Amino acid sequence: MRVLKRSLGLVLVVLLAAGFVSCSRTPSEGGTTNLNGAGATFPYPIYSKWFDDYHKTHPDIQINYQSIGSGGGIRQVLAGTVDFGATDGPMTDEQLAKSKAKILHFPTVLGAVVPTYNIQGVTQELRFTQKALADIFLGKITKWNDPGLTQANPGVNLPGDQIVVVHRSDGSGTSYVWTDFLSKASPEWKTKVGKGTAVNWPVGLGGKGNEGVAGLIRQTPNSLGYVELIYAVQNKLPYGQVQNSSGSFVKADLASVTAAAAAAANDMPSDFRVSITNADGKGAYPVSSFTWLLVPTSIADSKKRQIIIDFLHWMLTDGQKQAAPLSYAPLPDAVVAKELKAISEIK
């Protein structure tokens, strides 16, 4: 009996081991090709919709995307652990130099960052000059009734209270776009603080994520911060107009954001690494940005190469129609045309 028990145990162990080995193999080698990408969190909703839709029309292709952040996306694409990356801020020359294969930037959709605020007794939509925003975030304007704010907002009874500045505490593409804009708006910001996914903020409280910033603003009287346009729209946060380079005050919406990209399309560099904050054009919203896919130019696996090429084509044509319902501003036609040409660089 004991022998029986023991041999039964042995058989069990062998079976388990066999099961383990067979499980660790990828289950779907029968025809499905898996592509892996990682990076920015901001475009995650549209990316997951795109990849899902693409899988529905191409059942043999599965594109997986992990929204681990732009920094992680850049690191992984440099390390070659993913087939493509995604980022909210373009890669620096230094980072590009580290890559073995040339990496292309493909703008996918547009995003914008808006100033949101909570001032007791003020229900009007505020207007912010570029200098005022920079000075508030530099800690030079400290009260709501500062002339820098009241002059742009005639008829609004701004209180004499301290402005509580709120910024992102986590590294984020949103902060990158915001600080990129402030760097263009104020030379002092550029030399003192600079632009980046995380910076040394002169003043203010840090909230984690859009929801952290929005939560702090909702709770704290007389506060001012910045969040993504989509987040503000979906959560019905009040947000102000920002003065653009031609001096007019523009409220962020899909049209004004696409206008900013269209203005920048004329002198778009061939690698698409361009900042469209403070773009020219009367209707352009100044705190706008592309978000990019990072694709290596040489992909050894011919099957994967073809999939990426096909997907980029689809994304730039049919895929763009899905952007607006999800509150992302679609790319202007001029940029799409340039990108379609750039796809041929992938070999």
Place this chain on the structure above:
Amino acid sequence: MDITKTVEEEKLNRRASRRFLARLRYGDQVAHLITLLFGSLIVLITVLLVLELYRSSALTREKFGWAFLFSSTWDPVFEKFGALPFIYGTLVTSALALLIAVPLGIGAAIFLAELAPPRVSDILTFVIELLAAVPSVIYGLLAIFTLVPLLRSTVEPALQYWLGFLPLFQGPAYGVGFLAAGLILAIMIVPFIVSISRDVLKAVPREMREAALALGATRWESTWSVVLPSARAGILGSIFLAMARALGETMAVTMVIGNDPKISASLFAPGASIAAAIANEFTEATGDLYISALIELGLVLFLLTIILNGLARLLVLGTQRKGTAQP
């Protein structure tokens, strides 16, 4: 079963064990070996962890040296990294949390172990153990939605009114800051202190209490001067566990500390902690120096925990010796 069968079975059995499982005869040695292996795994993991943190932070260690620990600028854009505000924030919030949680926790443990009726004690202990299992993000949400508004609108203005002459309670009341982080940490670590201290107190032999009572001590006297001193080591152990949790707590602290890496005397001011900084910045960190700086922050937190735990062990040893040396 007849005898011949069992004999045959025994023979087979022996052959089998000689062939495959001969070693099992030396069960004790095998058990010793296996448990030793598991035990040394813990050491191995710790060593590898430190080694990896040390190796990956080489860039900043070479560039900034010891200044990393004493500089208070954290500027990812211009690549200047100093950990002092983060170390300060970690220590201040943990100290504040312990200051509140230790008396509260030990008091509750005494009540549960010594004074409460057994049924009440059992129910309350169950609830407390539940509290210990609540994920920290839930505590963070609790803090954001109830603690922070309460602090900003009521507690901080009141503290400022009554104790405003102290530098601890000055400056604008944002709600978020060292005080909020310390309070939420205190709430989070109380269950640890209560639950472990209660178990330790319960483990004190009944005879000791009876002896004290027989000598004419009141119930409180027997608790205070007999039971508590003999449970001292265990209670201190619970405090150290709580301290370790407070030092390393990430999510809840990130949500309420304000994330402003500055050193301020006021508890109302926003600050930053090591764990919060890593959680905030690691995902989007690009540039080798930046990542290296964040990893060195991790190393600093690790060493901080080791040093504080070491000091704590010394304290335990000290009090134990004192305990036994008493006549």
